[in-house]
Amino acid sequence: MSIKSFSRARAIHVMLVYTGGCNGCDIEIVNSILSPRFDAEQYKVFLTWNPREADVLVVTGPVTHLNRKPLEAIYEAIPDPKLVVAAGSCALMGGVYKNIHGDIPSEEIEGPVENIIPVAAKVPGCAVRPQDVLAGVVSLLPTLLDAD
Amino acid sequence: MEEKVPRSNIIETEIPMGTVHPAALEPYRVRLFVEDEIVQEAEITIGVNHRGIERIMEGLPVEKANSLTEKICGICSNSHIWNSCRTAEIGLDIEIPERATYIRVIMGELERLHSHFLYLAHGCETVAHETFSMRVFYLREIVMELLAMIGGNRVQYGCSVLGGVRPRCDLDEAKLQRLKEDMDKIEEGLTGFAERFLADSILISRITGVGVLPAKQAIKLAVTGPSLRATGVARDLRTNMFEYDDFDFNIVTQPDGDVKSNLLMRALESFESIKIIRQAIANIPEGKVINRDWEMFDTDIIESYIEVPRGTLYHSYALESGRVRHCIIRTPSMANIGAMQYACIGDHITDAQLSIVQCDPCFTCTDRAIEIIRR
Amino acid sequence: MFENTAIISILALIITVVVCFILSTLLPGIERKYVHARIQQRIGPPVTSPGIMAPIKFLFKENIEPSSPVPGLYKALPIICFLVVLCMLIALTPYAFAIPALSSLVAIVGLLKVEEICYVLMGSLSKSIMSVRMPFPDRVKGAAHLNTTRSFIEDISAKRSLRMITYGSFPLYLALFAPVTAAKSIFLQDIVAYQQANGPFLFTVAGGIAAIVFFIGYMIVLNEYPFSIIKAKCDVIEGPYMEYASKYRSVVFITRGFLMFTLGVLFSVLFIGVPATLFSPTIILNIVVVLVFVLMMGIFSAFTPVFTNRQLLPSILGATLLGILAIVLGLL
Numbered sequence: 001m002s003i004k005s006f007s008r009a010r011a012i013h014v015m016l017v018y019t020g021g022c023n024g025c026d027i028e029i030v031n032s033i034l035s036p037r038f039d040a041e042q043y044k045v046f047l048t049w050n051p052r053e054a055d056v057l058v059v060t061g062p063v064t065h066l067n068r069k070p071l072e073a074i075y076e077a078i079p080d081p082k083l084v085v086a087a088g089s090c091a092l093m094g095g096v097y098k099n100i101h102g103d104i105p106s107e108e109i110e111g112p113v114e115n116i117i118p119v120a121a122k123v124p125g126c127a128v129r130p131q132d133v134l135a136g137v138v139s140l141l142p143t144l145l146d147a148d
Numbered sequence: 149m150e151e152k153v154p155r156s157n158i159i160e161t162e163i164p165m166g167t168v169h170p171a172a173l174e175p176y177r178v179r180l181f182v183e184d185e186i187v188q189e190a191e192i193t194i195g196v197n198h199r200g201i202e203r204i205m206e207g208l209p210v211e212k213a214n215s216l217t218e219k220i221c222g223i224c225s226n227s228h229i230w231n232s233c234r235t236a237e238i239g240l241d242i243e244i245p246e247r248a249t250y251i252r253v254i255m256g257e258l259e260r261l262h263s264h265f266l267y268l269a270h271g272c273e274t275v276a277h278e279t280f281s282m283r284v285f286y287l288r289e290i291v292m293e294l295l296a297m298i299g300g301n302r303v304q305y306g307c308s309v310l311g312g313v314r315p316r317c318d319l320d321e322a323k324l325q326r327l328k329e330d331m332d333k334i335e336e337g338l339t340g341f342a343e344r345f346l347a348d349s350i351l352i353s354r355i356t357g358v359g360v361l362p363a364k365q366a367i368k369l370a371v372t373g374p375s376l377r378a379t380g381v382a383r384d385l386r387t388n389m390f391e392y393d394d395f396d397f398n399i400v401t402q403p404d405g406d407v408k409s410n411l412l413m414r415a416l417e418s419f420e421s422i423k424i425i426r427q428a429i430a431n432i433p434e435g436k437v438i439n440r441d442w443e444m445f446d447t448d449i450i451e452s453y454i455e456v457p458r459g460t461l462y463h464s465y466a467l468e469s470g471r472v473r474h475c476i477i478r479t480p481s482m483a484n485i486g487a488m489q490y491a492c493i494g495d496h497i498t499d500a501q502l503s504i505v506q507c508d509p510c511f512t513c514t515d516r517a518i519e520i521i522r523r
Numbered sequence: 524m525f526e527n528t529a530i531i532s533i534l535a536l537i538i539t540v541v542v543c544f545i546l547s548t549l550l551p552g553i554e555r556k557y558v559h560a561r562i563q564q565r566i567g568p569p570v571t572s573p574g575i576m577a578p579i580k581f582l583f584k585e586n587i588e589p590s591s592p593v594p595g596l597y598k599a600l601p602i603i604c605f606l607v608v609l610c611m612l613i614a615l616t617p618y619a620f621a622i623p624a625l626s627s628l629v630a631i632v633g634l635l636k637v638e639e640i641c642y643v644l645m646g647s648l649s650k651s652i653m654s655v656r657m658p659f660p661d662r663v664k665g666a667a668h669l670n671t672t673r674s675f676i677e678d679i680s681a682k683r684s685l686r687m688i689t690y691g692s693f694p695l696y697l698a699l700f701a702p703v704t705a706a707k708s709i710f711l712q713d714i715v716a717y718q719q720a721n722g723p724f725l726f727t728v729a730g731g732i733a734a735i736v737f738f739i740g741y742m743i744v745l746n747e748y749p750f751s752i753i754k755a756k757c758d759v760i761e762g763p764y765m766e767y768a769s770k771y772r773s774v775v776f777i778t779r780g781f782l783m784f785t786l787g788v789l790f791s792v793l794f795i796g797v798p799a800t801l802f803s804p805t806i807i808l809n810i811v812v813v814l815v816f817v818l819m820m821g822i823f824s825a826f827t828p829v830f831t832n833r834q835l836l837p838s839i840l841g842a843t844l845l846g847i848l849a850i851v852l853g854l855l
Contacts, residue, residue: 024221025222171756
């Protein structure tokens with residue numbers, strides 16, 4: 001194992017971007033990292049709010065119209081290698097909001113997240129469970145370690 | 149203190165924050181207009197997470213629409229589904245079994261506990277007191293597990309259905325026993341936290357007098373819920389709700405309307421919630437949990453108000469051949485936005501986010517197109 | 524003969540600095556895992572993660588161009604900070620006592636000032652995505668105050684660091700000059716010699732008071748929690764460091780641990796009279812002092828919220844008065 005992958009495996013910085021979900025996923029994710037019960041830091045996962053520091057971007061919510069550009073801008077600001085975790089059913093496929101206008105293309109919901117930025121891991125659930133989020137972030141490790 | 153006036157009208161610069169910001173748990177944009185780091189004016193822009201739930205609800209069968217209201221908010225999901233069911237039950241004259249009412253009250257109070265704990269944790273996090281925030285999150289985890297035990301999911305439990313509660317949410321002896329034991333645990337933990345919180349003179353001096361919202365101004369801005377009670381106005385809709393007739397509880401108020409009053413008020417109100425849950429466990433009647441014996445008919449517009457953890461929630465719709473028509477939902481944060489903008493004035497920028505957090509924002513609830521024009 | 528001793532001193536200096544540097548990378552992890560996490564009743568990250576592995580990881584990230592009006596200067600600033608701390612540590616070793624210009628308190632104060640000015644420059648040069656540049660329709664019909672100037676959150680941070688230069692660092696400087704009153708010299712060599720003759724300055728009344736002031740100043744210089752207004756998470760997120768990525772961020776991370784170590788050594792030189800050298804058992808004492816400072820800071824920061832100007836002014840004023848008291852007592 002090279003020193004690069006060794007160090008990457010021991011410090012993963014996660015940034016959370018909420019794009020208009022119902023708050024349930026956001027709080028479960030923040031909870032999973034802040035609460036001493038789950039304590040993501042023991043798995044070497046750190047929460048950050050600075051895109052320049054992040055390795056993994058966790059996105060929740062169906063990406064509403066006003067959130068599209070901020071999401072893209074934040075994604076651009078993260079230095080490579082970067083990976084995106086889409087958490088929650090809204091982020092995966094738009095959730096209950098996807099078909100808001102039936103067959104007419106919706107102007108409000110731009111999501112799912114895949115339409116906007118490449119997604120590396122998908123964590124299902126409405127709302128996601130903290131354990132699943134941790135598992136999702138950790139499941140990205142092989143990809144993250146092998147990236148240049 | 150009657151009314152706050154900005155120190156001067158000079159606006160030196162504008163600092164926008166958001167839509168993604170560590171102090172905010174949800175996307176919104178706030179523009180702070182400051183002079184020498186003192187906020188003179190604040191403008192909160194919502195609508196960032198407008199998804200248009202009413203648009204989806206329109207024309208859906210009422211049962212489906214009810215379960216959809218849960219997706220409005222991940223914090224007070226139970227309140228939305230409760231009030232939505234309640235709206236239809238009022239319109240259709242459905243009699244709810246007593247046991248179901250009790251279970252709904254238990255769920256409502258558990259949700260109040262988890263919402264208030266989240267508020268306390270988030271408030272402590274915003275003043276950068278990580279240790280207290282983590283301690284509250286630890287307590288909150290007990291409530292979350294109880295909610296998961298009753299409803300089957302940690303966030304959206306889908307407890308209420310038309311005519312009562314889902315049979316899965318019925319409470320048997322073992323569940324009641326666990327509920328009872330955990331209430332003791334929560335009370336013990338919360339007492340310890342409240343004592344430590346009050347004994348921490350650094351923290352108390354840090355949050356006293358920050359984000360003041362005078363009572364007069366609060367009434368003028370039509371603030372609801374705990375944010376109003378923290379200014380000293382004893383107004384709680386639970387006293388008018390028939391569900392709470394059997395329960396004995398106090399309305400907690402705090403005098404000052406600053407961050408300290410708000411945080412303390414939530415902590416003290418949590419004790420009242422524990423009290424209500426204990427009464428409910430002791431007196432829960434036997435019987436069915438759901439009444440399926442009702443008929444659908446067309447109704448006029450039905451309205452229902454309930455007290456949810458963050459204030460007064462309003463649901464209204466009409467029923468037409470079993471489908472929802474003309475749906476309007478008004479959430480507490482809608483009224484509290486004015487309070488948030490007002491509370492920031494005159495505080496340091498570091499306190500501005502705290503003053504916004506102080507009013508318990510839930511913009512995911514609030515983001516919907518509503519325009520009520522009274523003529 | 525003279526050349527030989529010079530070469531040996533330089534070698535000893537290099538070895539000391541390298542060992543100190545390696546030890547210093549452990550400090551953020553010790554603070555995070557053994558103090559914060561223990562107080563917060565959780566397991567916490569591995570000791571090596573925040574201080575060693577995170578900087579190494581950042582080395583291998585894409586070197587993204589920071590969004591800044593002067594990217595070159597902005598990127599140079601953390602390296603300047605690092606060199607400043609390095610110079611400070613060199614000045615505190617006995618090998619540097621031969622160079623009076625470096626091993627005097629004036630030089631140390633000057634170096635600390637450079638560090639503080641770097642924060643101001645970093646803050647004013649960083650233009651991160653998180654505030655004004657966020658693509659959001661702010662200035663639209665109906666919005667308030669369409670014609671105001673707009674500031675980035677880092678601009679507030681720069682303004683705050685400027686304010687901290689004017690009054691925030693007084694306590695530390697006063698505490699630094701308290702031993703001078705006893706030793707009657709600003710050269711570290713004389714201060715050390717005085718204490719080796721007369722016992723540590725720490726155990727006098729003036730020294731005890733000055734040590735408390737030094738600790739407060741230490742936390743202010745390190746921007747740790749109660750005094751972390753220039754990088755308060757609840758408004759300016761990370762303040763001056765917002766735009767650093769890859770190598771530069773790893774330098775920022777390393778500098779923090781290194782500064783913790785150097786300030787601890789500074790205390791042991793000025794108040795106990797033990798300069799840092801690896802070739803004497805007293806290095807243990809240096810390391811113990813450093814650890815005690817880190818543990819005390821961790822405990823203090825875990826139980827305090829971030830201070831705003833309203834609390835900062837009185838607390839810094841109080842510390843300054845204490846510092847003046849220590850100096851007056853020392854003079855008497």
